[in-house]
Amino acid sequence: MDTRTLGELLDTLGEPALRLLTAPSGLTTPVTEVLLYDAHAPFPDRAPGALLLAVGVRADAAGGLVDTAAAARMAGLVVRGGDGPSSGQGPSSEQGSSSEQGLASEHGLADGHGLADAVARARERGLALLTVDEDAAWHHVHLLLAGAVGARPSLAGGAALGDLFSLAGAVATAVGGATVIEDPRQRILAHSAIPGQPVDEPRRQGILGRQVPGSPENTEQYRVLFASQGPVRLPALSPEELPRLAIAVRAGGETLGSLWVVDDGTLAPDAEEALSQGASTAALLLLRARAAQELSRHMTGDLLRRLLDGTAEPATAAERLxxxxxxxxxxxxxxxxxxxxxxxxxxxxxxxxxxxxxxxxxxxxxxxxxxxxxxxxxxxxxxxxxxxxxxxxxxxxxxxxxxxxxxxxxxxxxxxxxxxxxxxxxxxxxxxxxxxxxxxxxxxxxxxxVRARAVLLRLSELLGERRELAAGAWRDIVAYDAGHGTDYARTLVCWLDAGCDMARAARLLAVHPNTCRYRLRQARTQLGIDLDDPDERLVLWLQLRTLAGLRGAGA
The missing domain is CATH 3.30.70.270 (Reverse transcriptase/Diguanylate cyclase domain)
Structure with a gap:
């Protein structure tokens, strides 16, 4: 089974959206759900495996909430704050207060002492502590994290999610047993809530965690299910579990998920037929949700494409985005x-x-x-x-x-x-x-x-496109060097790059300053260029740098 772990969440979202401060229980800690903290609502007594998003709480003031979350056996706490580089997998639990102070400084938080206290408490209580960026919106963080751990199905919107719950209820009524709809990764997308239908403990744990608990026996049952073309009756895997009636949800040969019904021995006589009909409807809903999501992305991408090439109406595009x-x-x-x-x-x-x-x-x-x-x-x-x-x-x-x-x-x-x-x-x-x-x-x-390089690149393109801008003494200098084996062009570029400082130009050329002076004097005499005119020097330097592609510095 594919249970989400803290490490997998970090791999999925990662920096800079999510940063790890400490993980005393390791990155293999399972995360079962994502909860939003509300200071004005009752705090859950127990929420094993939960990742709590501490809305309104900064990292340097999270010490008290760390204690409360740890007491509820949560997997981790996510607070706002931190603007520096991540510390990878976080400091080890053996690090002392000086390291924690360094971590606070590294993350750029206002109160290093407060952060050090929060990190120390989290390590002591075995609670992972993470931060989100200052720019991150909590509802966006919740959406992405919940989707990653399976606490919310990755559907296009609330309507599709509601349709799946309605379908689960309808199938449970028709078949006669508690029903869940899963995706191919065994994440529970929707479940029924028909009064009086028995739900065993493994099903209850799966619904609470939105993920089917993994085991080798479970894996084998999924193998049998996905190899079958119709409903499959599967035995109970433990004394506390009831048998199951299940069917794969497919469309065009692609497996989209599965439907599972708890079989307490009182299923309807036509349970298999009703489940097959439910699978057909589930396939349509899942395809519709996927298509809606892809259509939304396509339309947004097309709008951006038109903005990039200047053909979209800006006000309308801004509103739609x-x-x-x-x-x-x-x-x-x-x-x-x-x-x-x-x-x-x-x-x-x-x-x-x-x-x-x-x-x-x-x-x-x-x-x-x-x-x-x-x-x-x-x-x-x-x-x-x-x-x-x-x-x-x-x-x-x-x-x-x-x-x-x-x-x-x-x-x-x-x-x-x-x-x-x-x-x-x-x-x-x-x-x-x-x-x-x-x-x-x-x-x-x-x-x-890189603006200077970008400007020079644009200038080289502009100069090369216009005859009058590409003409000039630079061509004569390059041609003279080619015909006589001289090095006047590069000497001129180094001299101009050096701000007309003869000693610096000689160092760039790796020659004696007198050699540099001689070359410049010869260039004046042989080619008739006026190096006393600042305008001519500027144009000559631009043309040699951009059109001839010569450089002095770093040559």
Missing amino acids: GLAPGTPVRVAAFALEGAAGAPDGEQAALRLLDLVRLQCEARYGRHACVLVDGVVYALLPGTYGRAGERQRRLAEDIVRRAGQALRVPVRAGLGDVVPEVAEVRGSREDADLVLRVLGPEETVAAMEE
């Missing part, structure tokens, strides 16, 4: 390095789209991502300062995870923040430009970090 008027935005571009021409390049690009979408949804909720010409674009809410730095770390995290998953290097470029959706096209052009100017050892950069 849930952006308030005047909301600043920026575009992030992700590309696979060298995979465009590979046989499986298109499939890898689609997988990259899924990875980018998952990470962006974990941070921002419903999100616009689209694949265009092998590049995945994501529309991010445009922010400045530390929030902008968090977006860069998000891009770094996506690049790292995607590279590991796809086994192909991934690069990312962040465009400039633009003041409104109407200017998204410009931010997309920035992001594309950043991808083009990234160096061999660079994987992620924002436009402000």
